[in-house]
Amino acid sequence: MLWPGSGIPARNSGPADAQARSPTAKVKIGWVGHVFGERPPSGLSVPEAVSVATDNFGNLVWAYSAWKLVDPNATELVPLVAPPFSTPVDAVLLPTANMLVNSSKYKDVEDYTRILVNIVNGISPQTAPIMLIAIGSQVEFEETPGVPRSIEAAAATGASHIVLDPEQISFLQRIKASGGMMTTRGRFTEQIIAANGLPPPLPLSCPSLFLNHAPRLGATLQQKWDAVLQQRDPNLRLAITLPNIPADDKGREKYADVVRFLAEHILKPYRKTTTIILQTMWDVDTLEIINVKYGVHLRPDRIRHFYDVDAWVEGMKACCDFVFGFRIHGTVVGVAAEVPGIVIAPDIRVKELADAMTIPTIDMDKANLDPATAFDLFDFIASVPSYSDKFDRQRRAIARVYASEFARLRVPLNPGIVAIASLAD
Template sequence: MARILIRAGKDPFTAVVPETTLTQDVFNSNSGNFLFQHSVWKALDVAPHELVANSTLSERRAASPEDAARINEEFDHFVIPMANSFRADFADKLENLTRLIEQLTIPTTVIGIGAQAPADRSFDALADVRDVTQRFVAAVLERSPSIGVRGEFTRDFLVHLGFPADAVDVIGCPSLFLHGPDHQVHRKVESLGADSPLGLNLTPEVPGIGAFATEQAAHHPNLTYVGQDQHDLRLLLWGVPHPHVTDPLVPTHLRHPLYQQDRMRLFVDTWSWYDFLAEQDFVYGTRFHGNVAALLAGTPALMLAHDSRTLELAEYHRMPHRLQPHFDAPISVEELYEATDLAAFNEAIPERFSRYAAFLERNGLEHRWQPGRDATQFDTRLAEASFPPAVHTLAAPDLSEIASRLEWMRHASVIDLTRHPKRYEYPFNTPTYQGAGTRHARLSEQRDAKLKRQQERIDDLSARLNRMEQTTLRGFALRVFRRLRRRLSR
């Protein structure tokens, strides 16, 4: 039996309520992360092996030598599903993860990592992450035969940094291999109508996307916007608008029609997300995993690729897509649907999957699609699990969303909400993570410091008393001691 530590916010079976998902950032700021994390989990969860989620704590701060020693002692393999991690705003987390890996002695496998740059795919945009990328990849390749990357752009970047091409395996995103090599997607309807059920996903920062989203919502009353990131979840839960989006046409605030009409959703588990998208006729937008979720649900989807990350993945998996770095003209969803040809995607699935399976085997990882592997433990646990429903806006007509928030707040009997009765318990707390920076943590540190100072004073006074007993009358010394003890007890 092997014990595998896997980089995942949580395992695929544990239900975490939306409020806690946001408070403790269980989904790593984006629910799309669960797609590739849980797909890898499903692939590797074969008997008698045991998988344990690291809750992504290993990258939130620098790991200590004790943390690394514990991983080396308790686990046989560290598996790290990744996304677009070669980017400037992830550099500090990549640095922390690199420092940990450099201390590990067990095999360490990275699955599906990618670089992020503008649509022109220039390496110049990656200048700020060159050094940490070089250290990270070097540390990984010292502990595994190869590193699995999302596409040709990322592979070329690593070769450009000096790594051998035969140590860089292009495997795409493991999320698309959730159902194995035989998954196929076909049209449900010949054409779309004004009332067709549609799923929209979007990236708020893309130029012109606000006008696009508002126009789509006005023309299609059964369109639902499915959000993914922490700002979307905060808006739905607490009515807090996105702090960095100023375009009023983007559905990132309370007054947007999509919010007012309760036509926004967010899912904190993949399985309920798939169920919802399976009911739509078509899904489209700029989010890679938003469209992948639709394809995994058996619903046609079209990717509006706006940067190197989304374009690289769409090209590799031969997903229906078109380059859309900005939205400066009206777009017809009917025309998008007509242009959505799934033949190439369906044809590519078996070959792309075989590359993925070969990568796992090259790196010594047994998986459920190998002959004779027992994967019933995953299927059984998933069948027994239950998950929270979709998060709606606070404008839901039955007031259920407001009632849910109030119920959660009522249980918050302490000020530090990471100690909430419905908190997520980290299954493997490494680095030892106690919510540093919270009010609870600060008060605890202050209390410990005060007790330490008091003990130091007691030790000092005891030493003074011993000296006094040697040079003065015993009775006088005892009176002094009692006086000092009363003063300290106040």
């Protein structure tokens, strides 16, 4: 079998091959990243949670979702931290998000890239194919010269302007040479990789698309979306995820009108039924601005943060009817909780993933979030294309690619995803 477009044979024989395993032996999968063992203790503050989890709780969602791709009853995940590795593994699962950058910004990710290069170079390509999951890119408008300054235009044509550093190209070539699989967050990152001379990877979005294994999840979300618009409840229980605003003057200036819009048009009219979901320490700073500058004071029980993905899904299901947010994984957790929502894309990165997952989205530069203009939340929701049947159709198509690739690599796929892949269109 071949890695797509590579001409490089995947491992089909050898002492660690599935054909030589005992029928009852678990497949050993090397794991690179945060280890999800026992659930963390509840009640930690945001700074305490950051110290034991990650500085952006949204990052836990894609990592945990990658962890859950495999069949837990047929696999054993083996953490890989740094070579030499003493435990032989049959394949390697390597989820990474915002790794690829234009060469001019490589210093920002150089240390992280080299950590991953060191790990993959410590894995024998003859024994363990590497599954690189949901790799994405961090690209700013100024890195796409000649492209109109809009999210839509940059996403459509900007990929060809991105030149990857040789170390990152070498890393991707190493993944290819292992005979494994490479998936991207979406089309934009796929195009960047192809423009840098590598075979096109698989644009499968984020594995968090499969946190919930309900076969007709999109139909459920659409039904609830329709109910929100039909009822137009002034006490709608909203979940709000804040824009990711750096704690500096430039970031605050860029998002000043958006923060005022949230305060005046969302938080004030829905303050009794709104829950703000904090994902970073920067969100704490933004909330302080909303409190001090605009006089919006929410009760403590209306301000939540989650550093355990299952608890986040459970909490979202219990608290909210709709997600209005600027964070892709905040909205994705809503999807997993069967709570419909919108993600307002502030950049190419969020747009790419929302489009790939067919989650209702609108570019921030088209959303007209003007704090001085009258705003009706329900009219705004109605103006955004909803899930319809395309969400379930896309999810089935992606599940089938996972099923095919995992079968090729002899890695047991989570039965819930297998079931989705087997559904008829």
